[in-house]
Amino acid sequence: MGHQIEPTEVVRKQLEAYNAKDIDAFMSHWAEDAQFLAFPSELLAQGADQIRERHVARFKEPNLFGQLISRMNVGNLVINREVVTRTFPEGPGRVDVIGIYEVEGGKIRKAWFKTGTPVLDRAS
Known part of the structure; x- marks a missing residue:
């Protein structure tokens, strides 16, 4: 058994792949049966296929970028x-997000996202 990859490392690489819009690299950090939820318990995507589908669409947004403000962990x-900078239906803007990731065996097994209210960019 090789050295177990640190949970924070898994989450860091997942965010890097998200920002690179590299769907294959992104999905390599998710377990096959992963769950993707809106905090606290609304299931948004079940399993790797649904998570992939959700992000293929998201990665089409030209300005997509997740800027890390802080990261902490306890155990896994x-x-x-x-x-997160995004293109919302109403236009481009930013939104505060807290992502909670449960990592098992070097993969994200379950993730919960608490999303704030989008703040749209002012039209120049």
């Missing part, structure tokens, strides 16, 4: 605070 639970 990693919590990110991020400011």
Whole structure:
């Protein structure tokens, strides 16, 4: 058995792949039966296929970027605070997100996202 990858490392690489919009690299950090939830318990995607589908669409947004503000962990639970730049239906803007990731065997098994209210960019 090789050295077990640190949970924070799994989450860091997942965010890097998200920002690179590299769907295969992104999915390599998710367990096959992973769950993707809106905090506290609304299931948004079940399993790797649904998570992939959700992010293929998301990665089409030209300005997509997750900026890490802070990260902490206790055991296999990693919590990110991020400011995510997105293209919302109403236009481009930013949103505060807290991502809670449960990592098992070097993969994200379950993730919960608490999303703030989007703040749209002012039209110049």
